Amino acid sequence: MSEPARAASTKPDSSAAFRSPIARPPTSFQTSSDRAFRVIAKGFGVAIVALLAGIVVQVMRHAAPAMSAHGLGFLARSRWDTNSDSYGVLPQILGTLYTSVLALILGGVLGVTVALVTSQGFIGKRWELAMKNIIELLAAIPSVVYGLWGIFVLIPVVRGPSAWLHEHLGSVPFFSTELSGPGILPAALVLAIMILPTITAVSREALAAVPKRLPAAAYGLGATQWEVIFRVVLPTASGGIFGALVLGFGRALGETMALAMLVGNANSFGWSLFSPGSTLAALLANHFPEADNVEVGALMYAAVVLLLITLAVNALGSLIMLRTTRELKGLH
DSSP: OOHHHHHHHHSOOTHHHHTSTTTSOOOHHHHHHHHHHHHHHHHHHHHHHHHHHHHHHHHHHHHHHHHHHHGGGGGTOOOOBTTTTBOOOHHHHHHHHHHHHHHHHHHHHHHHHHHHHHHTTSSOHHHHHHHHHHHHHGGGSOHHHHHHHIIIIIHHHHHHHHHHHHHHHTTSGGGSSOOSSSOHHHHHHHHHHHHHHHHHHHHHHHHHTSOTHHHHHHHHTTOOHHHHIIIIIHHHTHHHHHHHHHHHHHHHHTOOHHHHHHSBOOSOOOSOTTSOBOOHHHHHHHHGGGOOHHHHHHHHHHHHHHHHHHHHHHHHHHHHHHHHHHHHHHHO
């Protein structure tokens, strides 16, 4: 046999590739299964949107009589009196925002710091994994357990410093009273711990999504580690970190049980960190069990206010995260 013929006989048959199971066109069963999966996935997506819309519609429907009876003045009044059917949620709105902002400041600083420590090589892989798991486990603790821990541990710890601050800095509005029981600061501290897993996890993902070539180029130009972090990594991931803070803020706004146990449930608002207050979620939890039909309508109105605030904050956070993800993908 000649050399060309021998080479032709030993050459692999290119048509064999088209006969392999991988290269074959999909069967009718595979095509129909793929089509069915797409339909089911779209159906679940539509069902989730419909469920959310149904919740909003039902809450609005039950709150409609109170909304027409009290109007927007419901948002500006401070009195909650079932005997005279006079209702207002201004202290609760201010208390909700105040405790959530305090928790966001405390939990945001700690959460972003932990995300930096666990994503920028400050500690070994074992310690990094241990810290990550411990932070994530905080999300698994029930809210009522946080409330009990706050009552029996946190409030006694804070009571001593609050008396000293009130004695020496009582002219400052934030320390104008001393802690005698549940109050704003214990509630904010517990909230900060509760939103810590959300802020840490999302911030860590944003920091990890920064293209490696950006800090590598900065190191190549002679930048130190801190210069790379503050001038390259953090600015690039700032959108994702801001989205994490917004999502943590939305989580704090809707917290119920721990706030109901720790905030004091006073129908008033004060700037002092140690004074009792109230939130919308605590108002709903405390008043619903014994409410009559008229008060239920007012409570549903308060639920509408809380629902709209929470949905707006979480929608803003999701949009920021989506935009940041697209920008970071464009850098790769």
